[in-house]
Amino acid sequence: MLKLFLTSARCVRITRFHGVCGLSTSTPASSPKVCIVGGGPAGFYTAQHLVKTRTDVQVDIYERLPVPFGLVRFGVAPDHPEVKNVINTFTQTAQHARCSFHGNVRVGKDVTVEELQEAYHAVVLSYGAEGNRTMGVPGEDLAGVYSAKDFVGWYNGLPRNRELRPDLSCETAVILGQGNVALDVARMLLSPVDILKKTDITQHALDALAESSVRRVLIVGRRGPLQVACTIKELREMVNLPGTRPEMEASEFEGIAETLKSLARPRKRLTELLLKAAIETPGEEELEKRNRAERAWGFRFLRRPLEVLPSTDLIRAAGIRLAVNRLEGDGEGVRAVATGEVEDVECGLVISSIGYKSLPIDPAVPFDTRKAIIPNTMGRVQQTAGLYCSGWVKRGPTGVIATTMNDSFDTARTLLQDIGKGTLDVSTVKPGSQGVSALLEKRGVKPVSFSDWEKIDSEETRRGETRGKPREKMLDVGEMLQVARIIAYGCKSYNTGFGTSLCTLGYT
Ligand code: FAD
Numbered sequence: 234m235l236k237l238f239l240t241s242a243r244c245v246r247i248t249r250f251h252g253v254c255g256l257s258t259s260t261p262a263s264s265p266k267v268c269i270v271g272g273g274p275a276g277f278y279t280a281q282h283l284v285k286t287r288t289d290v291q292v293d294i295y296e297r298l299p300v301p302f303g304l305v306r307f308g309v310a311p312d313h314p315e316v317k318n319v320i321n322t323f324t325q326t327a328q329h330a331r332c333s334f335h336g337n338v339r340v341g342k343d344v345t346v347e348e349l350q351e352a353y354h355a356v357v358l359s360y361g362a363e364g365n366r367t368m369g370v371p372g373e374d375l376a377g378v379y380s381a382k383d384f385v386g387w388y389n390g391l392p393r394n395r396e397l398r399p400d401l402s403c404e405t406a407v408i409l410g411q412g413n414v415a416l417d418v419a420r421m422l423l424s425p426v427d428i429l430k431k432t433d434i435t436q437h438a439l440d441a442l443a444e445s446s447v448r449r450v451l452i453v454g455r456r457g458p459l460q461v462a463c464t465i466k467e468l469r470e471m472v473n474l475p476g477t478r479p480e481m482e483a484s485e486f487e488g489i490a491e492t493l494k495s496l497a498r499p500r501k502r503l504t505e506l507l508l509k510a511a512i513e514t515p516g517e518e519e520l521e522k523r524n525r526a527e528r529a530w531g532f533r534f535l536r537r538p539l540e541v542l543p544s545t546d547l548i549r550a551a552g553i554r555l556a557v558n559r560l561e562g563d564g565e566g567v568r569a570v571a572t573g574e575v576e577d578v579e580c581g582l583v584i585s586s587i588g589y590k591s592l593p594i595d596p597a598v599p600f601d602t603r604k605a606i607i608p609n610t611m612g613r614v615q616q617t618a619g620l621y622c623s624g625w626v627k628r629g630p631t632g633v634i635a636t637t638m639n640d641s642f643d644t645a646r647t648l649l650q651d652i653g654k655g656t657l658d659v660s661t662v663k664p665g666s667q668g669v670s671a672l673l674e675k676r677g678v679k680p681v682s683f684s685d686w687e688k689i690d691s692e693e694t695r696r697g698e699t700r701g702k703p704r705e706k707m708l709d710v711g712e713m714l715q716v717a718r719i720i721a722y723g724c725k726s727y728n729t730g731f732g733t734s735l736c737t738l739g740y741t
Contacts, residue, residue, distance in 0.1 A: 252652055265652055266665040267692040268353040270594070273298030273303020274637045275359035277323040279288045284643035291356040291403050292332045293353075293666045295344070298392070299713040300689060301682040303361055306706075311419040311432035312424065314703065319634055326658055333666060336681035337714065338725045343678045345668055350619055354659045355648055358598065358622040359609060359615070360640070362589040362630035364573045369411065369452065372541030376400065376504040377550035381414050381586035388421055388438035390706035395437070400549070401445035403581020407553050409455035409538055410460035410586035413426075416471055418584055419450045423477050423528045432678075433697065433704045446580065449480070452535045455569040458489050459496075463720070465503045469529060474512045478523035480531035481511035524708040526588065535559065537574060541583055552579045589630035598727075604629065612644030619657060621648050685717035692716045708724020 267283055269276045280292045285635075302304060304321055309316045327334045340346060340360070365382040377400050386394030406422055408415045410603050413532045420431070426443045435440075454461060461468075472479065473695055490508060496654060515523060535558040542552035557574040560567050581637050591607070594601040600614060601608045607622045614620035621642035624637050632640075651657035673680060679691075689707065696705035707713050714720045 235723045239591065243675050258554055261450075264291055265355070265659040266291045266353045266663045267355045267357065267463065267648065268293045268295060268665070268669075269356070269357045269391050270295050270346075270349070271303065271361055271626075272298075272301040272334060273359065273622070273624065274305060274319065274337065274362070274634050274643045275627070276357075276640035277301075277326050278638045279330075279357050279359055279623045279645045279701060280332050281322070281326040282642045283649070284329050285319075286645070286649055290331065291665060293331070293669075294327070295338045295340055295349075296334065296336045297360075298648075299337045299686065299710060299717060299719070301334055301336060301683070301686055307386055307389045308414075309387075309389075310421065310436035310461040311389065312420070312428065313694070314432065315724050316634065319438050324683075331449050333668065334681075334683040334686065335669075335712075336686060337719070338678060338680050341595040342671055343676060346597045346620075348672060349669065350597075352617075352664050352666075353661055354652075354661075355619050355621060355657055357619065357644060357648065358594065358626055359624045360591075360626055361679055362591040362605070363454035364590040364592045365585075366588040366590050368538050368585050368587065370538050370540050372543060372550065374542055375543055375550045376548055377540055378583045380586070381408070381410070381418050381584050382589055384418055384584050385414065388434055388442075390435040390708050393475060393708050395708040396437075399441070399582070401441060401447050401582065404446055405449045405451065405578070405580040406447050406582035406584065407578060407580045408452045408584045408586055410462075412586065412588075413452075413464060413467045415584075415586035416463050416467040417731050418453055418586060419530055420467075420470060420474060422447050422450050423474060423530055425476050428475070428576055430700075431702060433702055433706065435706055436700070437589060437708070448528050451533050451580070453536045453538070453555065454531065455535070455537050456567065457534045458486055458511075458532070458676060459500070459504060460494065460567065461507070463503075465499070465506060468503060468506055468510075473505060474530075475522075476526055477528045477530055478526035479510040479528040480532075482533070483512050485532075486511050486533045493573070513622070520651070533578075535569065536576065537569065538585075542577065550581060550583050552577050553583055589625070591626045591630065597723075602640065612640075613649040613651070616620075642662070679714065679719045681714070681717050681719055686718060688717050 267290060269279055276294050280294055281289050283292050286536050302323060305317055306320060326332055336343060346356060379399055383394050383397055384399060387397040408418055410724050429439055429442060453493055486508060493504060496504060499599060536555040537558055539554055539556050540554040541550050542554055544551040548705055555576045555578060556571045557576055558569040559572050561570050562568050590605045599608050599617060608615045609627055612621050612623055612627060623641040625730045628640055652659055693704040693706055697703050715722050
């Protein structure tokens with residue numbers, strides 16, 4: 234009696250996808266079907282661990298854009314090609330017989346998380362951090378003020394940022410924040426174009442940077458030299474950047490040399506390099522480099538933005554008002570406290586690099602709005618069986634790709650343990666991608682497979698070769714879909730993942 238009831242309950246569920254219950258119940262006992270939301274490092278590393286560890290698990294990755302790899306493509310700086318080598322590992326995972334990539338599918342809009350839960354035994358949310366923290370100061374909306382997220386998206390070819398067209402006609406730029414992203418942005422603003430033109434930077438950004446008037450970049454932080462959030466590799470790249478010289482305030486480094494002995498090794502090496510750039514008398518070769526340099530960069534410490542100051546026509550940024558801080562406490566607990574003093578710095582470009590932020594994806598998924606993460610215990614989404622998370626949406630937007638790899642492996646381990654313990658039920662037959670494809674088709678969404686992406690990839694590589702670059706990225710979702718043969722050339726409309734748009738391309 235009970236068995237009969239279970240079978241009919243399963244029939245009801247499967248009918249929603251196939252329409253013919255008999256078809257699904259005749260399928261042999263199902264293997265675990267897992268879907269992953271987000272085709273960035275967290276998604277690919279989670280998938281890698283799942284397919285490698287269990288020989289029967291089937292994994293589908295759903296990605297909002299037609300192209301995979303998340304911030305490896307749209308975040309990592311163009312002059313860091315070695316970092317992008319992880320793409321080779323992700324490609325192997327995507328080509329695994331039990332892994333499939335479904336690009337151009339926006340979860341939360343094209344398909345809901347609840348629908349994915351119906352179709353799969355488990356859903357792993359690995360959709361990163363696509364929002365950004367705002368400064369919350371007057372003048373933030375003036376022309377000439379950008380978030381680092383948008384600026385990075387612009388030079389890296391993120392479709393939604395292609396129209397950013399930052400105004401680079403001023404001499405001084407101020408970057409707020411002193412982490413690696415801030416240093417990436419500073420380097421992009423100051424690098425000789427001859428270096429950038431051999432990278433995969435988008436041509437429109439390269440052209441704009443070639444015309445840029447920016448000669449001086451100040452990298453501003455709330456706290457002191459001992460608290461900078463960048464790593465030594467990025468700082469060394471700034472120090473060695475051809476055509477530039479450091480321009481720091483020696484007074485901001487008073488007493489720092491004396492603390493060196495007490496610092497842990499990574500912080501000590503970072504601080505030594507900072508001191509060398511800031512206050513040491515340079516050797517002959519370095520002095521010559523600095524004398525020849527036409528561009529300058531420097532950290533400004535103990536400063537917090539109060540207001541972006543407008544130009545006389547009130548349209549664009551003309552400067553920034555900073556509160557001067559002092560430090561209280563020591564060690565990890567050191568705090569920046571306002572002194573009451575303020576300082577105005579003239580600048581026409583302000584880039585806030587104060588952090589990315591995850592956003593809620595679907596009302597069915599719990600979200601901690603204060604921490605801006607999905608609340609979880611070791612990757613298990615709290616109070617929601619069968620739902621997991623990995624990457625930046627799990628632990629917040631910090632850490633390098635290796636950190637993301639480790640935490641994605643942890644989530645995959647948790648999921649596999651739950652299958653082993655029986656707390657994740659994989660005994661029922663689930664339709665997996667077949668069920669979701671049927672829904673997407675009904676909704677006019679056209680998914681991009683990994684081999685479709687490979688067509689885009691080879692076209693981008695071909696276009697890059699003609700310019701002596703590793704690739705020339707496509708900036709338009711419609712063009713990507715045409716090249717992948719997902720939509721016909723000359724189409725009138727397509728699903729951009731942001732709603733339907735008119736296709737205005739004359740791609741040849
Ligand atoms: P992401 O890489 O953001 O991937 C999330 C994916 O989910 C994206 O592809 C997104 O399109 C997709 N997605 C979002 N919403 C949806 C949805 N609704 N439906 C379907 N898909 C969705 N690390 C290094 O080791 N070296 C570096 O040089 C380096 N440089 C960096 C530079 C910048 C500017 C930034 C921001 C980070 C950098 N990192 C670097 C860190 C590294 O990029 C991250 O650790 C890593 O990308 C986080 O992976 P993730 O998969 O959690 O997020």
